Amino acid sequence: MYIGLEITPGAPIKGCRDVDGTMRDFGSQWLSNCNLCTCDETSGIECCSTLRRPVEYDRDKCKEIFNKFTCMITVVRKDDSSIICRVTRYTG
Numbered sequence: 001m002y003i004g005l006e007i008t009p010g011a012p013i014k015g016c017r018d019v020d021g022t023m024r025d026f027g028s029q030w031l032s033n034c035n036l037c038t039c040d041e042t043s044g045i046e047c048c049s050t051l052r053r054p055v056e057y058d059r060d061k062c063k064e065i066f067n068k069f070t071c072m073i074t075v076v077r078k079d080d081s082s083i084i085c086r087v088t089r090y091t092g
Contacts (some may be wrong), residue, residue, distance in 0.1 A: 016045045034071035049092055056089035 016024045016039035018032065021041040024039040029039070035047040050071055054064060057075050062085035065074050 001033055013041070018045060029084075031071075034068075052090040052092040054087040055091050057085050057087045061085065 013027055014023060015028075018024055018030075019038065020032070024030065024037075024045070026039055026041045027068045029036060029038050031050070032047065034049060036050050037045055037047040037080055039045055045046050051073065053076050061077060061079075063078050063080065065076055066072075067074065075085040075087050077085060
């Protein structure tokens, strides 16, 4: 995800305004919706996902559960969500 700098004609550039409207200082980093974002003086805001997605597991017996607070996906049994399934490969 990329968001440009906020520029006011005739005024010095102070930082980057994120999607929530918060002004971020140059060189700062923060987490936003499972993305690690940085504010850079020349390129603006750049974000990359911190989420690891499971891609290889038994899809017939298992399902994914996303925790938005920890930004983690857990793969559990469809018939008993207390049992964690084996994942052999992730992306991200």
